[in-house]
Amino acid sequence: MQLQKIKDTVTTFSELGISKDLIKGLSELNILEPSQVQSLSIPILLQQNTDFIGQAQTGTGKTAAFGVPLLQKIDTKKEAIQGLILAPTRELCQQIAKQLFKFTKYTDKIFIEAVYGGADMQVQIQRLQRPTHIVVATPGRLMDLIKREVIDISQVKYVVMDEADEMLSMGFKPDMYSILDFVPAERTIWLFSATMPDGIREIISKFLRPNAQKIEVGRSAGVNANISHEYVMCHSKDKVQEINHFLSYHKDERGMIFCQTKNAARILTKQLLAKNIAVDVIEGDMGQRDRDKVMRMFKSEKIELLVATDIAARGIDVKGLSFVLHYQLPQQIEYYTHRSGRTGRAGLKGTSILFISDKEKQRIFEIEKELKIKIKELS
Numbered sequence: 001m002q003l004q005k006i007k008d009t010v011t012t013f014s015e016l017g018i019s020k021d022l023i024k025g026l027s028e029l030n031i032l033e034p035s036q037v038q039s040l041s042i043p044i045l046l047q048q049n050t051d052f053i054g055q056a057q058t059g060t061g062k063t064a065a066f067g068v069p070l071l072q073k074i075d076t077k078k079e080a081i082q083g084l085i086l087a088p089t090r091e092l093c094q095q096i097a098k099q100l101f102k103f104t105k106y107t108d109k110i111f112i113e114a115v116y117g118g119a120d121m122q123v124q125i126q127r128l129q130r131p132t133h134i135v136v137a138t139p140g141r142l143m144d145l146i147k148r149e150v151i152d153i154s155q156v157k158y159v160v161m162d163e164a165d166e167m168l169s170m171g172f173k174p175d176m177y178s179i180l181d182f183v184p185a186e187r188t189i190w191l192f193s194a195t196m197p198d199g200i201r202e203i204i205s206k207f208l209r210p211n212a213q214k215i216e217v218g219r220s221a222g223v224n225a226n227i228s229h230e231y232v233m234c235h236s237k238d239k240v241q242e243i244n245h246f247l248s249y250h251k252d253e254r255g256m257i258f259c260q261t262k263n264a265a266r267i268l269t270k271q272l273l274a275k276n277i278a279v280d281v282i283e284g285d286m287g288q289r290d291r292d293k294v295m296r297m298f299k300s301e302k303i304e305l306l307v308a309t310d311i312a313a314r315g316i317d318v319k320g321l322s323f324v325l326h327y328q329l330p331q332q333i334e335y336y337t338h339r340s341g342r343t344g345r346a347g348l349k350g351t352s353i354l355f356i357s358d359k360e361k362q363r364i365f366e367i368e369k370e371l372k373i374k375i376k377e378l379s
Contacts, residue, residue, distance in 0.1 A: 013068075016042040021106040022068055029102055030347070035061035038068075040215040045069035045190060051212035053204060054192040058163065058338040060217055062192050066160045067100045070190075073158065074133045076108040080155035083134040084183065086176065088166040089314040090116040090138060090288070091295075096162065097136045098317075110134065115151075117141045118288030125150045139167060139175035146182055156183045164193040164200055166314065173199060180207045194334045223337055226344035229375040231354040231364055239355045240271045243325060246353065247277060247305070253322035257307045258339045260328040268327055269307045279305040282312045310335045319345065326354040329363050333370045353378060 013023045013034055026032075034042065037056045044052060046069045056062055070083045087093045097114035104110045111131050115124045116138040124141075128151055135142070135151070145151040159180065161167070167176060180189070180203075189208055193200050204212065234242045243257065259265040262283040269281040280294045280303050291312075298306045299318055308316070310330060321343045330336045336352075343350025354375065356364065364375050 011039050013042075017046045018042065018068055019072055019107070022072060022103060025103045025105040025107070026064065026068070028105065029099075031061075031064060035065075037061050037215070037217045038065045040217065041065040042069055044213050044215070046072060048213065049188060051188055051208040052190045053208070053212055053214040054190070054217075055194070055196060055214070056192065056217040057194050057334045058341065062162065063096055063099050064103070066162070066190050066192060067096065067103060070134065070158055070160065071100060071103055071107065071110055074110050076110060076133070078155075079131040079133075081132050081135055081151070081153055082156060083158045083160070084142075084153060084156045084179075085134065085136040085160040085162060086139055086142070086164075086167065086179065087136060087162045088138065088170050088172065089311075090118055091316050092163065092314050093136045093138055095317050100134065100136075112136065115141050115145060118291075121145075139172040139179060143175045143178055146179070153183055156187055159183055159187055159189045161189065161191045161193075161203075163314070164191050164203065165195045165197060166311075168197070168199040170311070176203065177206075195332075223371050223373055224341055224344045224350070226348065227340050227350045227352050229340070229352050229354075229373050230378040231356055231375050232378050233361070234355060234357065236357050239327060240268065242355055243327065244272070244275055244277070246325070250323065254301065254304045255306075255321050255323035255325060256313070256318075256339075256342050257305065257325040257327050258313070258330070259307060259309055260331055262309055262312075264328060265307050265309050265312075272305070272307070277305060278303045279307060281307040282316075283309050284312050286312075310338070313339075313342075316342075318342070320348075321345075321350065323351045323353065326352070329354065329356065329360055333367055336367055337371065 011034060013026060016034060037054060037060045041054050042065060045066065074082055085096055087096060093114045093116045097112050100112050110133050112134045113127050113132050114136040117140055232242050259268060262285055265281050265283045269279055272279045280297065282291055282294050297303045324340050324343050326339065330339060340352035343352065368375055
C-alpha cells in the first residue's frame, strides 16, 4: 500500500483534471478551490485504475473528492449501474445524491438514485427500472434489493464506501461483506474512513488489492476557519441554565445542540421546551416518519433549535445555522469536527460552544492539540 505525501501547493480543479462542465457546476455551488482531501484524492481516482483508501474526517470535502471523479468516469451512453456508493444513514445517502445531482448541472445527463431504509421500497424499485448510472445506498436496503433480485449491479465498476467506520459501528459488517462479494471481481473500491479500526483493516486486507493507494488528511484539515471555538465553565447541574442564558441573547438565530446519549437528548429537549424555547430532537430510537417531520420543521424554520446525538445527526445538511452548542462533550475528537462543521458554512461566520465542568477541562486541551485550534473561555 502506498501512502501519498501531503502537498503544500494549492491546485485548481482544472489542474486536477476535472472537466469544464463539472467545474462550472462546482463553481455555482461556491466550490472554487479544491480542499486538501480533494487535491490528494482526485488525481489518483481519475488517472489510476487502482483501489483507494482515503483517511479523512467528515467536513473535509470528501463527497466531491470521490463524487467528481466518479461522475467523470461514468459512460452516459451505457444505461447500466456503473457506480455504487455505500453510506451509513438515510440522510447521508440523500445528501450525497443531492450533491452529485447538483455537480452534473452542465454535464451530459447522469442518472442517480438513492435507496435507503425507512422509505417505500416499491417506489425505490420502480425508480430503479429507469436508466440509472449511480446508486447511493445504505447497506441494509441494498441487500434487501439484491435478495429480491430487483437491482442489477453486475456491471458496477466503482464501489465507494463513505464513512466506512461508521457503517461498521452501526452493525453493517455482514451486509458490507455480502455486497462486496456480489459486485464484479474486477471492480475498483474507493474506501473513505475517519478512523482505521481493526474492522476496516480487515476489509482492506480481504477486498482491496495490495497496491491500493492511500492518502491521509490530518484532523485539523477538517476544521472550518470561519468558526470561532469557545467554552463555558459551569457545574453539570447548571448547564441547562447556562444554555438558556446563551439562547436569550441569540433569539433570532438558529443552531444545534449535541448530546452524547439518546436519553440526555430527550431530557434536555423537555427542559428547554419547559422554558418556551422552539426546540425539537432527533435521536436513534425515533421512527423515520417522526424524524422526517422534525427535519422538515427545522429546515422550514418553524423550530429554531435542534437537539441531536452524533449518530442521529449524520448526513443532516441545514443552511444558515449560527451556532453549535455541546451540552455533552463528544466521545471522539473527530465528532467535534463533525458537530462544529454544522455552522460557519457557505462563507458565513459561526460559533461552537462547549459547556464543561471543571473535571472536563483537560478534554478541551486535547481537542485544541489534535485539531490545532484555540478554544477560548466565553466571557
